[in-house]
């Protein structure tokens with residue numbers, strides 16, 4: 033991928049941003065395209081949208097090391113403009129290969145560009161938060177975290193959509209309103225209360 037010259041973005045990029053995470057991940061997240069931090073570091077979601085993504089993952093006690101994160105485009109569009117269809121087509125074989133190698137049970141699309149790869153005829157505002165099936169893989173579309181940075185009213189919707197993830201992959205998670213527990217459920221002490 034780092035040698036790729038399939039589209040014009042190869043001329044302006046500093047680094048390709050292939051994706052990173054757990055190769056055995058049940059959850060794969062697909063964003064839009066690298067921005068300037070990603071182009072400098074070679075890592076996906078390394079800037080402000082990435083900080084919000086980390087916060088959303090924290091809300092359901094999922095670590096980035098448990099999932100695999102990539103983008104529709106592997107190179108930064110100049111000035112962060114929208115991806116062009118020719119660029120999406122040039123990059124598509126890489127994404128297809130990543131999906132087949134990781135073989136996730138659920139793909140979370142972040143934003144409209146990654147969603148439209150799977151369901152080109154449905155609008156994201158209608159689809160968001162609803163699980164659909166694509167080639168035996170669950171697809172859960174969500175708004176892009178960067179959209180919530182510009183429009184804070186989208187953040188509660190993202191938090192709500194993230195709440196679905198643990199049940200889809202059979203791990204338990206605290207609900208948003210849960211308070212930290214003083215007594216972990218498994219705590220058993222024969223020698224008095226260690227928290228007092």
Ligand code: URA
Pocket residue numbers: 063064065066067070075076077078079081082103178
């Ligand atoms: N960073 C990424 O890696 N992808 C996006 O879609 C946005 C920011």
